[in-house]
Amino acid sequence: MMQKADKDTKINATFLLRLKAFLIDYLLIFIYLVFLVILSLFLSPSLQHIFQKSLIVAQFASFLIVTLPITIYFIICDSVLGGQSFGKRKVGIKTVDEKGNSITVLRAIFRNVIKFLPWEMSHYLVYRLVDIGDGEMPFRYYLIGGLIYTSIFTYILTAIFTKKKQSLYDIVAKTQVVKVS
Structure with a gap:
């Protein structure tokens, strides 16, 4: 059933639109x-040495090179600075606050840190699993893996089943994703 919109009401984006x-x-x-x-294989193979040092150095370098730039992209795009990411613009949706306004940079930071936390936790876990090789996996790694999957499924299920189609990180950050005309 489609929600009817008046001039003050926004129609929340479905999970499929968000996906x-x-x-x-x-x-x-x-x-x-x-x-x-x-870049790392052909243009600057010396970069690979960063990832062959300690586990902590490799994890931090990965965060700086991969996670941080991608998170910054979404922070800029979701906030008043950008308005919409490329994908959201293409499908006609936007992240807004509870009043329907573009979100502040601080709120976008908060939202995206929560949103990408399972992604970064999975990087943490993968580095540790590679490090132990064929050794016995500590129980805490099972817990971390369970937390990652629980978070991801919770994000998906809340985006599907909540009244405003908000993912858990939207609920916590007091944001919502809406259709725009």
């Missing part, structure tokens, strides 16, 4: 990651 926008944005992310691979 479509994210997949479009993920094409940009994929292009960026391919660029990083080409």
Whole structure:
């Protein structure tokens, strides 16, 4: 059933619209990651030494090179600075605050840190799993993996089943994703 909108009411974006926008944005992310691979393999192979040092150095370098730029992209795009990410613009949706206004940079930072926390936790876990190799996996890694999947499923289920189609990070950040005309 479609919600009827008046001039003060916004229609919340469905999970499928949000997913479509994210997949479009993920094409940009994929292009960026391919660029990083080409850079590290062919243009500047010395960068690979960073990842062969300690686990903490490798994790931090990965955060600076991959996670931080992608998170900044979404912070800028979701906030008053950008208005919409490329994917959201293509599907006609936008992140807004509870009053329907573009979100502040601080709110966009808060929202996206929560949004990408499972992604960064998975990077943390992958680095540790590679480090232990064929060794026995500590129980805490199972817990971290469970927390990652629980977070992801919670984000998806809340975006599907809440009244305003808000993901958990939207609820916490007091934002919503709406259709724009």
